[in-house]
Amino acid sequence: MRLAETVTFGGGGLSRSAHLRADPTQMAEALADGRVLALWRGKVLMAAGAPGWLPPDHPVLQGEPEPVFLGEHLGAFVFATDISAWEPPADSAPLPTGIFDNSVQQHPLLPADWGFADLRQVMAGLTPVEAELVATARALLTWHRSHRFCANCGTASEMVMAGWQRSCAACGTQHFPRTDPVVIMLVTKGNQTLIGRSPGWPEGMYSCLAGFIEPGETVEAAVRREVFEESGVRLGPVEYLASQPWPFPASLMIGCRAQALDTAITLDPAELEDALWISREDLLSVFAGENPAIRPPRKGSIAQFLLSNWLADRLD
Structure with missing residues (x-):
């Protein structure tokens, strides 16, 4: 797929400078002259729509864990650190639950227009290299914490x-x-594609079917198994399209296209609450926000990327 690397988190050409990681002296010198991105409970510090970089001696970072090295960006060494031990003021609004968190937490030692935001809410507005940086930071810091x-x-x-x-x-x-490999499938049959929703998802939220690759399994086998287990639909040819690092917490989404051999759906209720075939014309109304039953896919997700490129006939 020619547009594969344009997916969000698909890579911005970050220089990771891995050759510096083993030298503590070089790392100390790099940090002294570098910039640090703070994350709080998985949320990234944002400033006017871009990641909020801090000098390493900023008061917000004092007493926090040692930063992890991300690489070089715009002529500077960049790092990230987890300040999840910080507690917002007692009168702050409670954190939302679920996968849609529009709240922003502001730190008293930072400007009023800076705050910690959920990466899912801001990812579509990041530049490719910013997206690569914050995805790397979030995945790496989450791994250390767990x-x-x-x-x-x-x-x-x-x-x-x-x-x-x-x-x-x-x-x-x-x-x-x-990194946990996950297959996500654009399943098609003629002019239709298969979408589904997991139990507990917000009303109207549908996506491409997806699932983790099991030990000893190929990508193609995982695509066929997951679709059949969840929907009862059998698949023929499978082809790779694009991949996306997905730091929630640390997956690699492997986007594939598969041709269905039949359209009969038999749901596994433990995996899916609903699944349906949708035509190009109806999916176009979904993207336009004109479908009363199905909300548009989240911008920045690989599901949105695959579906939009299918609509535009840009998969080859």
């Missing part, structure tokens, strides 16, 4: 390699950031 102890012996591990590895001093095991 993998503080050695999976081999249970001892607390320590961050090394500028944040790209954890090391266990007790047993010597080295741990590396993980």
